[in-house]
Amino acid sequence: MAPLRVVITGGAGQIAYSLIPLIARGLVFGPDVKVHLRLLDIPPAANALAGVAMEVQDSLFSTALEGVLATTNDVEAFTGAQVAILLGGFPRRPGMERWDLIGKNAGIMKRMGELLETYASPNCKVVVVANPAQTNCYILSIYAPSLPRKNITSLSRLDHDRMIGMLLHEANSRLISASAANGTECVRRLTAADVRGACVWGNHSNSQVPDVSAVEFFVDGRWVPIESVIPDTTWLGLANSLPGGGSIGGGAEGQSLVEAVRKRGAAVLGARKLSSAMSAANAIAEHLSDWLSPEKSEHSPAVSMGVTTDGNPFGVSEGIFSSLPVRCTLGGDWNYDEGFSLNDDVRRHLEASVAELEDEKATALKMLEK
Numbered sequence: 282m283a284p285l286r287v288v289i290t291g292g293a294g295q296i297a298y299s300l301i302p303l304i305a306r307g308l309v310f311g312p313d314v315k316v317h318l319r320l321l322d323i324p325p326a327a328n329a330l331a332g333v334a335m336e337v338q339d340s341l342f343s344t345a346l347e348g349v350l351a352t353t354n355d356v357e358a359f360t361g362a363q364v365a366i367l368l369g370g371f372p373r374r375p376g377m378e379r380w381d382l383i384g385k386n387a388g389i390m391k392r393m394g395e396l397l398e399t400y401a402s403p404n405c406k407v408v409v410v411a412n413p414a415q416t417n418c419y420i421l422s423i424y425a426p427s428l429p430r431k432n433i434t435s436l437s438r439l440d441h442d443r444m445i446g447m448l449l450h451e452a453n454s455r456l457i458s459a460s461a462a463n464g465t466e467c468v469r470r471l472t473a474a475d476v477r478g479a480c481v482w483g484n485h486s487n488s489q490v491p492d493v494s495a496v497e498f499f500v501d502g503r504w505v506p507i508e509s510v511i512p513d514t515t516w517l518g519l520a521n522s523l524p525g526g527g528s529i530g531g532g533a534e535g536q537s538l539v540e541a542v543r544k545r546g547a548a549v550l551g552a553r554k555l556s557s558a559m560s561a562a563n564a565i566a567e568h569l570s571d572w573l574s575p576e577k578s579e580h581s582p583a584v585s586m587g588v589t590t591d592g593n594p595f596g597v598s599e600g601i602f603s604s605l606p607v608r609c610t611l612g613g614d615w616n617y618d619e620g621f622s623l624n625d626d627v628r629r630h631l632e633a634s635v636a637e638l639e640d641e642k643a644t645a646l647k648m649l650e651k
C-alpha cells in the first residue's frame with residue numbers, strides 16, 4: 282500500500298520537533314501504517330528545517346516512516362497530502378495587537394486553503410494548531426470549498442488534557458489521603474482512562490469553557506460522580522477565582538480549575554520561557570489517533586475537538602468552528618456527542634466565547650479584504 286502522505290507546516294518549529302518522533306514511531310496513525318512526511322517551512326527557516334531532516338535520518342525511524350521531504354516549496358509539500366497538520370503561523374510580536382495577529386494568520390490560512398483545494402487529496406484530513414486555531418479553520422473552509430467541512434478540525438485537545446491532568450492530580454491526592462486516614466492500603470492511582478464526561482467548549486483562548494459538570498471517575502470498579510471524589514464545588518465551578526483558598530489541582534494559589542486551565546499555557550510559558558511543545562505534540566497525536574488510527578477501539582470516548590458548528594445539537598450558532606464534544610468513529614469520521622448538555626452557567630460562558638469567535642471571524646474576513 283502507498284504510504285500515507287502527511288504534511289506538517291511549521292516543520293522547523295518546536296511542536297513539530299516533538300511531534301515527528303511520535304508519528305515516526307507509529308504512535309499516531311498505527312504501527313502498520315507507513316507514513317511519508319512532508320515538512321514545510323518558510324525560506325528563512327530553511328537551514329533549521331534541513332537540520333530537522335538530518336536528525337530524522339539519524340534517528341533510524343524505520344518502522345512507520347517510509348520517507349521524509351523537507352521543503353520550502355508549499356506546492357511540493359501539499360501535493361497528494363492525505364493528512365495536513367498546520368502548525369505554521371505568524372507569532373505574536375511585542376506591541377502587536379491581537380487583531381493584527383488574526384489578520385496575518387488569516388493570510389497564511391488563505392494560502393493553506395488554496396493549497397488544500399488544488400493540490401491535496403480531495404479527502405484530506407486537517408488539524409489546525411496555529412492560532413487563532415478555530416478561526417483559521419473557518420478561513421481554510423472558505424478557500425478549500427471542495428473539502429468536506431467535517432475534514433477540517435482544530436486542536437482543543439491540549440486544553441482538554443490540561444483539565445484532565447489537573448482533575449487527576451486533585452482526585453489522586455484526595456483518594457490517597459482518604460486511604461491513609463482510614464489506615465487502608467494505598468488505592469490504585471486513577472489514570473486518564475478513569476475519567477469520562479469532560480469537555481472544553483468554545484474558543485482556544487481565555488474565553489474557553491472547561492466543563493466538569495458531567496465528569497465521572499472510575500473508582501473501585503464503578504463510575505462515580507466527580508463530587509464524590511472532589512467535593513469542592515467552588516474549585517470545580519465556573520466561578521472566576523477562589524476567595525483566598527489554597528492551591529489545589531496543580532494550579533496556582535487560589536485559582537479555580539477553570540482559571541488554572543485557561544492560564545496553563547501562560548504558566549508553562551512563564552516557567553519555560555517557551556510555549557507548550559511536548560504536551561501540544563502529545564495532544565495532536567491523540568487528536569489524530571482517535572480520529573484516524575485504524576487501531577482505535579470501536580467505542581472511543583468523548584473528546585474535545587474544534588469542529589464546524591453547522592448542524593450541532595448544542596444550540597451553538599452555525600457558520601463558525603468551535604470546540605465541542607465529539608466521538609470519533611472507525612473510518613476517520615466523527616459525530617457530536619449528544620450525551621452532553623449545557624447547564625445555565627456553561628451556556629452563559631459559552632455564549633461569550635462564541636461571541637468572541639464571531640468577532641474573530643468578522644475581523645479575519647475584514648483583514649483579507651484589505
Ligand code: NAX
Pocket residue numbers: 290291292293294295296297321322323326368369370371372389409410411412414436437438439440485556557558561
Ligand atoms: P514555532 O514558532 O516554534 O514554529 C512555528 C514554525 O512555523 C516556524 O518554524 C515558522 O518559520 C513556521 N511558519 C511560519 N509561517 C509559515 C508558513 N506560512 N508556512 C509554513 N511554516 C510557517 O511555534 P510552535 O511552538 O511550534 O507553535 C506552532 C503554533 O501552535 C503557534 O501558532 C502556536 O500559537 C500554536 N499553538 C496552539 C495550541 C493549541 O492548543 N491550539 C497550543 C500550542 C501552541 O501554542
